[in-house]
Amino acid sequence: MSAQAPLVNIRNLVKHFGSVAAVDDVSLQVGEGEFLTFLGSSGSGKTTTLFIVAGFEDPTAGDVEIDGRSVLSVKPNERNIGMVFQRYTLFPHMTVAQNVGFPLMVRRRSKAEIDKAVKEMLDLVQLGAYAGRKPSELSGGQQQRVALARALVYKPRILLMDEPLAALDKRLREDIQQEIRRIHRELGVTILYVTHDQEEALRMSDRIAVFSHGKIAQIGSGADLYERPADAFVAGFIGNSNFLQGSVVQSQQDQVAVRLDDGTVIRGNTRHPLAANARVRLMIRPERLALAPSNDQVDQSLDVTLSDTTYLGDMLQHEVVTAWQQRITVRTNDRAAASSAGNALKLHFASTDVMVFEDGNRATA
Amino acid sequence: MLLNLNRMGPGRYVLYGIGVLTALFLLLPVAFIAALSFGSSQWLQFPPPGWTLKWYAAIFNDPRWVESIWTSVKVAFTVMVLSIALGLPAAFALVRGKFPGRTLLHAFFISPMIVPVIILAIALYVFVLKFGLNGTFIAFVAAHLIVALPFSVICIVNSLEGFDESTEKAAIVCGATKAEAIFRVTLPAIRLGIFSAALFSFLASWDEVVLGIFMASPTLQTLPVRMWTTLRQDLTPVIASVSTLLIALTIVIMIITAFLRRRYAR
């Protein structure tokens, strides 16, 4: 997408509500046909950013360009953007068909054209049989699918979705996620999607922008974020992770050796050069850890005691405790490693799976 | 957009304009009467040529005004007491009773609000004439009680519905008698509802004009009846001063209720 000009270009966006900076210098580009997700905890500025793109809020500073032109002075109804909201926003006094036809009705299209488009759209979201119903006669999932049809019927190039599935239960959510992905593929519409469910973000998006305190902590593909998190916050936010504390012994480009509090030295990777003796956090994914009886020899290891094992069906999850009483989670499908609580074990791992971050204030787990 | 003042565009100035004009419209007669009541002009000139308190003095120097005020107070107070005495048990029956036709009974109790007062008035007029009760204290009380009762029932039913009956049962399980439980647990819990019931009942009687007109005799009149008969003859400034006193009373009551609501709301 870097080759061609981006469809949406958000530049240094800032939004203050009184003294609160809801959005604090956000910049990002969205390519035509891309599925970009805003992921972040509550209050991190996702909705505000989306609402500025939609035109419901005016930014304090910065610019939003669509197709190379600033849209800040364009009213929401003239931006030709589709949007699905977190709350159910179907018009309660209209039938499903009237709801979906509404955008065309206000565009003064002919009745025949509206009927045809409505039918097409309802088929797309598989609700053809519900055209005559009122929103109150639909389930939550059906309502959001109608909302999706309403947002797409006028063929906007950009579709904004603000936690559209937050109010639905898990099964239904997964069904509709698949449907949204299918529609994205079929129509090639550009989607800006907001969620605070990381699984949803990983499953659906081309790229994910991780929001934290009004800023983008990192933007990239799911694999990028998972394998090469920019900082401890992203590492903690995406996927499960174990954090250990230590200080740098030696650092050479992206290789770093860290001394843990008990004196053990562990080698790992870093994205930024680190000064000697700097306090750092080490992160290891639970599934990148392996357990072996304590007399086994491995290249990089830590002595631990098994405290608990949980059976997760496809996997086993072990809780182990280090000598200095830190809990570490291990996920494995190696049933042979099963052992009883209290046994001494060795935790071993490759240095390429250890990520080392500066111990910044923003770090949370 | 349309529900956000800051993003509504120039249309909001139209709303502001209508809002300000309506506020002025609502305040106009109230403020005007108050100003007029201190004006010295017998002919209601405005702005008044001078300021005076003589119209207030006129009320208190005229025994007919004083008497009518006194009658109104007595009637309204009696109505208030009876309205609670009848409305409180009725509300209990409506909320807790499980008998058939409860909704119907509820509708019956609030029906005096729906029947136009003029109809109640002439029906009662004919009725009291037949029994020679016209112009009596009883006739006033009975008539006013009819229109006060719905307020009492509605207020108490509402607060009683918000009260969890199991609390009363808990008191009984703790050893209280049914009566003790009601007097020590339930009634204190719904006191705000009872207070509103009393207030609205008093005001319903105090402000009642139409029923009063038909119940009154030249010797026994409530304040609104006296105002009515005076108004039909001429627009004396004395009415302005009486009205101003009534407006002052309204403001006092509004302040008290606002204060109470803030205190008991949560």
Next chain:
Amino acid sequence: MFEAISNNPYRNLRAPRVGLRRLRPALPALIFLFVFMVVPLSSLLLLSVTKPETGLGNYISLLGDATYARVLLNTFIIAALVTLVTLVIAYPVAWLLAILPSRVSQIFFAIILLSMWTNLLARTYGWMVLLQRTGVINRALMGVGLIDQPLPLINNLAGVTIGMTYIMLPYVILPLHATISGIDPAIMQAAAITGAKPRQIFWHVMLPLSLPGIGAGCMMVFVMALGYYVTPALLGGTSNMMLAEMIAQQVQSLLNWGLGSAAAFILLAVTLVFYAIYVRAIGLGRVR
């Protein structure tokens, strides 16, 4: 905790007492209303078909006689006019109140309550003085040169409409305000983003969603206005007398009890019909 109480030993405490025993506390109120409302109304109904002679004569002359029919028509016209004017003013006001910061709207609500709770005769007196020939309004209009001659603003349709609108405004503003505040702003945003212009959002979304409030407010005002006595009697003229005034006149001054009570029952019937429509539309549960 109280769930436990409902279990075994105290079960009898919870069992609903079926039957009319629980009706007993309502008896005093019931008897009172029966004696002082049902009986008088029934005897009035009886009067309407027995005085001066037995039969439906009173009803026939009421509906047949041009003067009486005019009064009936007048009543409807004035009630409808007042309802319309009230709605047209109340809607923008309720809308404004729903979006103003609550500190400002609170002041407005205080003004509404003040006007609503001020004695009816006091308010009407205020309008009588304001609207008279030599009143402030006429003098002000002449002062700014809008008119040369005082306008007839009292004892006619204008007077009744102004006075009644003044009284009815709060009864429409309050329910409308509740309805409009209840509209989810996200629904309006959804309409905007799909391309609807503000005008289209208003007509296709906001107004339909405020219909329950409009209906409740208008019905209430219309029904109240139909039977209103004091304000039309003081501000209206003889040529546009309303039903309530005619009833009072027939009974009190002309001692024409039969005709008066027949007119009263026509008014009652009309009121109840509209009230029934109102209840059906919004559901009895919400009437209280």
